[in-house]
Amino acid sequence: MAEIQQRTAEQIFRVLGELKGGAMKVGQALSIFEAALPDEIAGPYRAALTRLQEAAPPLPAAAVHKVLAEQLGEDWRDLFREFDDRPAAAASIGQVHRAVWSDGREVAVKVQYPGAGAALISDLNQVGRLGRVFGALIPGLDVKPLVTELKARVTEELDYQLEGKSQAQYAEAYAGDPDIAIPSVVAAADRVLVTEWLEGTPLSRIIAQGTREQRDRAGHLLVRFLFSGPARAGLLHADPHPGNFRLLPDGRLGVLDFGAVNRLPDGLPKPIGVALRFALDGDADGVLEVLREEGFVKPTIELPAQELLDYLLPLIEPVMVDEFTFSRAWLRAQAARMGDPRSPAASLALQLNLPPPYLLIYRVTLGAIGVLCQLEARAPYRGELEAWLPGFAD
Known part of the structure; x- marks a missing residue:
């Protein structure tokens, strides 16, 4: 193999x-x-x-200047005290330049590639x-x-105006937060986005060489940010990969890139929390009833309630204890259990459905688990869900 x-x-x-x-x-x-x-x-x-x-390959300076002139006006240089033509970072659809805005603020200027x-x-x-x-x-x-x-x-991700609105919504919701830092939006156009510069250690570097304290702190705050976002900002950050997060010198988690968000004005769906609470309480019938009502179990499918609960329990292990340590070994064990076609878990999984309203929530959860396992972060995840997931603490 x-x-x-x-x-x-x-x-x-x-x-x-x-x-x-x-x-x-x-x-x-x-x-x-x-x-x-x-x-x-x-x-x-x-x-x-x-x-x-x-x-x-980076976009040449002349091409960058052309985009800036088209998006911010021919006098775009008047908006900046300084502009570094060398890209500070490359992304999938654009690159980021470091600059100083006219009022003296250090800013990040995201420029979209033509034809991206x-x-x-x-x-x-x-x-x-x-x-x-x-x-x-x-x-x-x-x-x-x-x-x-x-x-x-x-x-949606190509529309930097829309991204700017989402980021501004987050920045307002988390203004003054002692643990989460969202850079303010300075200017936005269709293909250029200017935001305050965030200086910090990327999670990719913490994954590679971070201290135990940094790993645990980053993992804890990542979960807090993702689960509190729908309640506080009405949005779920839908791109939780390590490149979008920084641990700042003051210990806050800095968040970047709001091009992919899930709009949840009413917060996370309460049935998720209710089903999770039923599972922790060992109420197999309650779990089956909620998942059937929400469309995870199709009306024509007959599933033994206890088998469904047995399938779910290893997956919810991180919230069964006060503190949990994510690890690659734990994730590999889950992948092996789900991926072996001979296992009861794999055959049961084939009978479940993922309703469209839950698709992004599911992917964000999986993505976050991947990052947490790379960090091998230990933290009180159950406490964060009790604070932010409707129905879980009820």
Whole structure:
């Protein structure tokens, strides 16, 4: 099996190496699965993604200036005291430049690549054709729904005005928060977004070489931010990969990139919390009833309630205790349990449904678990859910 996975990984790396934005986008979204990979494959996978990001050719300064003139006006230079033509970072659909705004604030200027949308959809189509290959690498992984959803959200992510509005909504909700930092929006156009600069240590670096204290702090605050967002801002950050978070020198978690959000004006759906509470209380019939009402169990499917509860309990282990330590080993065990076609868990999973309103919530949860397992973070996750997940503490 390991030899097949190694060959499969090499095939995926070859295809990803031919792509740009789409490869980055899918690679980021698949961080959950990277954490579940055997160590001998996870290392090359991470290295391949790093090479991709480093190899992406930057937009030349003249092209950047052209976009800025189109979006901010011919006198765009008057808006800045300083502007660094060298990109500070590259993303899947654009690059970020460091600058100083006219009032002296340090800012990040995100400039979208011309033609980014069409290129990204083309890349995602090619990655979608690798569905079976990903399945050979990690049994049970179906990449096609993920690619379909990413394609559906491309239009939204290309609209920097919309991203600016989402970020401003978050910044207002978390203004003065002692634990979470959201940079203010300074200016927004369709293809240029200017926000305050956040200086901090990227979670990718903390994953690679962070202290135990940094790992636990980052994991704890990541969960707090994701679960409190719907209650406080009416939004769920839908792109929780390590590149979008920083641990600031004062201990706060800085959050970047609000291009992908799930709008939840009424907060997270209460039935999730109710079902989770029933599961913790051992109420198998209660769990089945809620999941059936919400569409996770189709009306025509007959499932033994206790079997459903037995399937769920290992997955909710992180909230069964006051403090839990996520790890790659824990995630690999879950992936093996779900991916083995002979296991009761795998056959039961095939009978469950993922209702459309829960698709993004599910993906964000999976993505967060992937990051937490990479961090190997220990924290009181149950306490955060009791504070922010409706129905869980009732």
